[in-house]
Amino acid sequence: MSSYFSQAAACAGVAGALYVTSPAIWAGLRKRSIENNTAYFDMQKLGTSREASTKIPGTAVVCGGSIAGLITARVCHDHFERVLIIEPEAWLTTEEGQLTEAYAQASKRARIMQYDAYHGFHAFVYSALANLFPNFDEEAANSDVKVDRTNMDFRVSGVAPPPAPKYYGGNYPKRLWGSRRGLETLLRRLALDKKAYPNIEQVVGSVVSLVPDKHHSGTLAGVVYRDETGTTREIPAALIIDATGAAQAGQKWLSELGYAQDLHIQSYNPRAVYACIIMRVPPSFWDSLSHMPDNARGPGAGPVMFLMPNIEKENRAAVVVRNEHGFIHMIAAAWGSPDMPTTLDEYIAFVHSLHVLEPLPDWLFDFLDKLHEVEDTFTLQKIRQSPSSLLPYEKCQSLPDNFIALGDANCRINPIYGQGFAKVVTGASCLNTLLWQTRNDLVIPRNFGRKFFNLQAPKIQPFWTSPKLFDYPRPDTVPVPGEYDTQFFKFMRWYFGSIRKLARKDEQANLVIYRNGMMLDSAPIDLFHPLLVTKVFWRWLTGVA
Ligand SMILES: Cc1cc2nc3c(=O)[nH]c(=O)nc-3n(C[C@H](O)[C@H](O)[C@H](O)COP(=O)(O)OP(=O)(O)OC[C@H]3O[C@@H](n4cnc5c(N)ncnc54)[C@H](O)[C@@H]3O)c2cc1C
Numbered sequence: 001m002s003s004y005f006s007q008a009a010a011c012a013g014v015a016g017a018l019y020v021t022s023p024a025i026w027a028g029l030r031k032r033s034i035e036n037n038t039a040y041f042d043m044q045k046l047g048t049s050r051e052a053s054t055k056i057p058g059t060a061v062v063c064g065g066s067i068a069g070l071i072t073a074r075v076c077h078d079h080f081e082r083v084l085i086i087e088p089e090a091w092l093t094t095e096e097g098q099l100t101e102a103y104a105q106a107s108k109r110a111r112i113m114q115y116d117a118y119h120g121f122h123a124f125v126y127s128a129l130a131n132l133f134p135n136f137d138e139e140a141a142n143s144d145v146k147v148d149r150t151n152m153d154f155r156v157s158g159v160a161p162p163p164a165p166k167y168y169g170g171n172y173p174k175r176l177w178g179s180r181r182g183l184e185t186l187l188r189r190l191a192l193d194k195k196a197y198p199n200i201e202q203v204v205g206s207v208v209s210l211v212p213d214k215h216h217s218g219t220l221a222g223v224v225y226r227d228e229t230g231t232t233r234e235i236p237a238a239l240i241i242d243a244t245g246a247a248q249a250g251q252k253w254l255s256e257l258g259y260a261q262d263l264h265i266q267s268y269n270p271r272a273v274y275a276c277i278i279m280r281v282p283p284s285f286w287d288s289l290s291h292m293p294d295n296a297r298g299p300g301a302g303p304v305m306f307l308m309p310n311i312e313k314e315n316r317a318a319v320v321v322r323n324e325h326g327f328i329h330m331i332a333a334a335w336g337s338p339d340m341p342t343t344l345d346e347y348i349a350f351v352h353s354l355h356v357l358e359p360l361p362d363w364l365f366d367f368l369d370k371l372h373e374v375e376d377t378f379t380l381q382k383i384r385q386s387p388s389s390l391l392p393y394e395k396c397q398s399l400p401d402n403f404i405a406l407g408d409a410n411c412r413i414n415p416i417y418g419q420g421f422a423k424v425v426t427g428a429s430c431l432n433t434l435l436w437q438t439r440n441d442l443v444i445p446r447n448f449g450r451k452f453f454n455l456q457a458p459k460i461q462p463f464w465t466s467p468k469l470f471d472y473p474r475p476d477t478v479p480v481p482g483e484y485d486t487q488f489f490k491f492m493r494w495y496f497g498s499i500r501k502l503a504r505k506d507e508q509a510n511l512v513i514y515r516n517g518m519m520l521d522s523a524p525i526d527l528f529h530p531l532l533v534t535k536v537f538w539r540w541l542t543g544v545a
Pocket residue numbers: 063064065066067068069086087088089111112113114117118119120121205206207208243244245246247249274383385406407408409415416417418419420421422424
C-alpha cells in the first residue's frame with residue numbers, strides 16, 4: 001500500500017470510530033458541509049418578499065439580462081423598491097424575447113454562442129425557479145418545457161446506471177427538460193411579467209462604467225451605460241450586480257475606480273470542443289420506437305441518453321435529449337482536437353466509436369438511425385469553448401460596499417459538466433440570504449459586497465475545483481499556471497470511480513451519487529461518510545474494486 005493510501009485508510013479508520021461513537025457528530029458535520037459549501041439551504045429561502053414598507057429605497061441595477069440577470073432581478077424584487085436590468089440586445093425587451101414558442105424567434109442572441117447548444121439542469125435549478133416563480137410549472141407547460149420526476153440514463157463508459165435510490169420511494173426530485181433557448185425565454189417572460197413583478201424594468205444598453213459616490217467613500221453611486229442610440233446615460237444605484245457573463249466586465253469597471261487592483265484571475269483551458277446538432281421530429285416519429293424505455297421516448301421533452309467517458313480511456317462524450325416542440329438536441333463533446341461529426345451519419349459513427357465497457361443498447365441506434373427520416377431538419381453548430389476562469393473578488397483588499405458579481409461574470413467552467421445555471425442559482429441564493437440577514441436595514445450596509453463574496457466563494461469553489469479532476473488529466477488541457485494533475489486528483493478519480501462501481505450494488509453509494517447529481521440535499525462530505533470509505537477500501541483490499 002502506498003503511504004498516501006495508508007494515510008487515507010488511517011483517516012477513514014479514525015472517522016469511522018468517531019461515527020460509531022457518535023452519529024450525531026456526523027449529522028452536525030454534514031449540516032455544516034451543506035451550509036458552507038452549497039447553497040441548498042439558501043435556495044430554500046428564495047421567493048419570500050420583504051414587506052413593501054421595508055424594501056430598500058433606490059434601484060438594484062442588474063448589468064446583463066440573461067440567466068443570472070433575470071434570476072437576480074427576481075430576487076432583488078423581494079428586497080428593493082426598484083430593479084433595473086440593463087441589457088444590450090434590444091430584441092430581448094420585445095415580445096419576441098418572451099415567446100412561448102421560443103424556436104420561432106427570428107432574432108439571434110448575439111452574445112450567447114451557446115443559445116442553441118444542449119443544456120441540462122439540475123433538480124437544484126428547478127427547485128430555485130419554483131420557489132421564485134409560483135406559476136413556474138404552468139408557464140413552463142405553456143412553453144412545452146417539461147417539469148417531471150424522470151430519471152436520466154447517465155452512463156459512464158457505457159455502463160447502465162443502477163435503478164434510482166429506494167430512499168425516495170419513487171417520489172424523485174422534480175427537474176427540468178427543455179432547451180437553453182426555451183428556458184431563458186421562459187425566465188424572461190416570468191421575470192418581466194409586470195403584473196407579478198411591477199418594479200422590474202429592462203432597458204436597452206451596455207454598461208460602460210461605474211460612478212463613485214462622492215459623499216460616501218467605498219460606495220458606488222450608480223452606473224453609466226450607453227443606450228441604443230449611443231447616448232451615454234447615468235443611473236443611480238443602491239446595489240450594482242455584474243451579470244455580464246463571459247464579458248466579466250465588472251473587473252474592468254472596478255479597476256478603473258481603483259478597486260480590486262489585486263484581483264488575480266485564475267484561468268485554465270480544457271480545450272473543450274462541441275458539435276451541437278439539432279433536429280426536429282413529428283409526434284408520429286415515436287410510433288415505431290415502442291421498444292425504447294419509457295423515460296427515453298415520446299414527443300414531450302426529456303432525456304434519451306448521456307454518455308460520459310472514463311477520462312483515462314476516452315476523451316469524448318455524447319448527449320442526446322428531447323426538447324420542447326419536438327426538437328432533438330445532440331452533442332458530441334471532446335477535449336483536444338479529435339475529429340468531430342458534421343453529419344448525422346458521422347454522429348452515429350461517433351457514438352458507435354466511443355469507448356464503452358458494456359455495449360450500448362440497440363434501441364439507441366434504432367432511434368439515431370430513424371432520424372434519417374428528418375435529415376432535412378439537421379443543423380450543426382461547432383463551439384470551441386473559451387478558457388475556464390474564476391475571479392476571486394473575496395481576496396481583494398479593496399471592494400465597494402454595493403457591488404457584487406455572479407454567474408459567469410464570477411466564474412466560468414467547462415460546460416460539459418452542465419453546472420452553469422446551478423452556479424447562477426448559487427450566487428442569487430447567496431444574495432437573497434444576505435439581503436434577508438440585513439432586512440432591518442433600509443440601505444445596503446457597509447461591507448455588503450465583501451460579505452457577499454465571502455459567502456459565495458466557498459459555495460462556488462466546488463464548481464471550480466471538481467472539473468479540474470477530469471480536465472487536468474487530458475494532455476491538451478492547459479492548467480492554471482503552477483497546477484497539474486496531482487496524486488490527490490488521481491486518488492480522487494479512483495475513489496469516485498470506486499463509489500460509482502459500488503453504487504450498482506450498494507444503496508448508500510447509489511444515494512450519494514444520485515444526490516450529488518441532483519445538487520439538492522447533498523453534502524460534499526457525504527462522499528467521505530466513514531461507512532462508505534470503509535466499503536470502498538474493503539473492496540479494494542479484497543480485490544473487488
Ligand atoms: C456550449 C455550452 C454548453 C453549456 N451547457 C450548459 C448546461 O448543460 N447546463 C448549464 O447549466 N450550463 C451550461 N452552459 C453554461 C451556461 O450557458 C452559462 O453558465 C450561462 O449562460 C451563464 O449565464 P449568465 O447570465 O451568467 O451569463 P450569459 O448567459 O453569458 O449572459 C450575460 C449577459 O450579459 C449581457 N452583457 C454583456 N456585457 C454587458 C454590458 N457591458 N452591459 C450590460 N449587459 C451586458 C449579455 O448581452 C448577456 O445577455 C453551457 C455553456 C456553453 C458555452
